[in-house]
Structures are given as structure tokens and as C-alpha cells.
Amino acid sequence: MNSMSVWGSDAWPWYVAGPLIGLFVPALLIAGNMLFGFSSNLRHLCAILAPGRVEFFRYDWRRQGLWNLVFMLGTLIGGFLAVHWGAPHDVAISAQTKSSLARLGLHDFSGLAPAELFTWRVLLTLRGFVSVVVGGFLVGFGTAYAGGCTSGHAISGLADFQLPSLIAVLGFFAGGLAATYFILPLLF
């Protein structure tokens, strides 16, 4: 891989991407003593949109979460910019993964997410609904219950050697493996 392809159209190698992601922890701490954690934004959005009488959503979201909501908006813009930077390409997953997914019943390996699961056209099929709607619900419920997601626990929390984060990350993998091996096969 030459230096052009590292920054151009191909996926950045792991040893470039990983440290860059890790640097968001000190960057946010130094910028404003803020702890890198993305899922709080789901809570802030609930607090803005529909706090109701739920105590969990009744706090000053501007004061506590505006910085993170702005970060979130940036993340969305960043995703837009990144796909328009460099030539589009398929995600180069291993041949082994391709054959595992093909055995499952997946045929289209183009794009960032498989069109057979993640298009509006299949949203109301069993597999589309479970992948998008049920999956999304579990992400929202689980991160709020666990008090963090991959950024808050697997990166920020573990980087500070916090035991709760280790328990959460073990849970992430237990859940992920269960969904991969027991739920996904039921969808095809």
C-alpha cells in the first residue's frame, strides 16, 4: 500500500485509524475537560424532544450536552465529507467473512452496509426491521442502561482503567456474539 492510497480512496489502515480515534479522548479533555462518549447524545436528544415527566430527561441539556450535540452534528457532516472524498469502493472484508455471509444468504457486498438489510425498500421485511428498528432500539436502550457505548466505555472508560467499563465491554461482546450467531441466522 503506497502513501497515496493510505489517505486517498482506500480504507485507512488499522494502525492509522486506531490511534486517531484514541486521540479524541485527550483532545476533548484538553478542549474543555469533556469526556469522550457519544451515546449521551441520545439522552440529550430525548431531553430536548420529549422529556415528559421522566426524571432522567429533566436536566439542563444546553449546559451539559450542547458541546456533545455539536460534536454529533460534526460527526454527521464528517460522514458526508468522507464518502465524497476519494473514489467510492467496497469494504474489503476477508474472503472468509464473505463466504460466511454468503452462506447466511447475503449476496450484495457493495456499500458500507448490505442493501439486502439496510434500504428503505426492505425496512418492513423481517430482516430489515430487525436489523434497523429492533437493532436501533437495543442500541438506544442498552447504551443508556450501561451508561455508555464503544466510545464512553471501550475507549474512555477502559483508558482510565475503570472496572464498570470492563464489565460493559464484556457485555458488548457477549451481546454481539449472540446476535451474530443466534439471531442473524434466523433472519434469512
Next chain:
Amino acid sequence: MPRKQPIDTEAPAPLERRPALLVYLLLGIAFGVVLTKSEVLSWFRIQEMFRFQSFRMYGIIGSALATAALSVALIKRLHLKSASGELISIPPKVLGSGIRYAAGGTIFGLGWALTGACPGPLFALVGAGVTVILAAVLSALFGTWFYGWLRPILPH
């Protein structure tokens, strides 16, 4: 409405002086670019990880963690102050019974494998043009709201 029961509210620390929000916008943009260019927001990559068929995701998460841990250790050692002038500190998470971390973590893990995305990537994917993920974001908001509603009766 579930029965109310006092639970510590792990509210983020208030901020007195904060840098211009532009800084957070720029950092967010950089984060979205990295998530996309590293492909960690791809359902395919998440499957590859949970099937243990490539080192890539483990390399990314591992080196991200190492970089973050080293930075945090250095910040603590040097007693660095943030740009807003306060001493940088990381509030410890309350362990409690640990159930919230085990159960919540497992529930999130199920969703992570199904959507192929954690919360950050969900938003980056919408920006990247996978618009159906908007439905996943909406559903995630319902999930978070439902947790908030059930919170008083859930074991923590």
C-alpha cells in the same frame, strides 16, 4: 409510570467556561471522517469482527485504547489544565451492583451486531448517505427514552 426510586443521577459535570462550540464541531467532523475512512461504521466490518475473521477491528480498538490510556496517564501525571482553565479530571463511574453494565452492555452488544453500528457510526452513516439508518436513530431514541421511563424500576 414505574414506581419512583432514588438513583444517583450521573449527570456530566457542569461547565463554567467553555471553548467556542466551533472546536467541538471541527472535532466532530474529524471523528466522522475517521469513522468512515476506517470503515468501523460498516456492518461488514462489524460482522468480520464478531466472526473473528480479521485482526483489523481489534487492531483499531486496541490501538485506540492504548493511545487514549497513554494520553490519560500523561494528562494526569502532568496535572494538565483544559483550555477552559480547569484541572482535567475524569469522574469515576459508579459500580453499584454492576448489573447495569453487564445487562446494558449485553443489550447494546445485540444492537451493535444487528445494526452494525454504535451510536457515533449511526450518525456518520446517515451523513454518508445510508438514509435508512435515520429509522435506526429514531428507534435508538425510543430505546433511550424507554430506558429513562423504566429506570426507576430497573436494577442498577
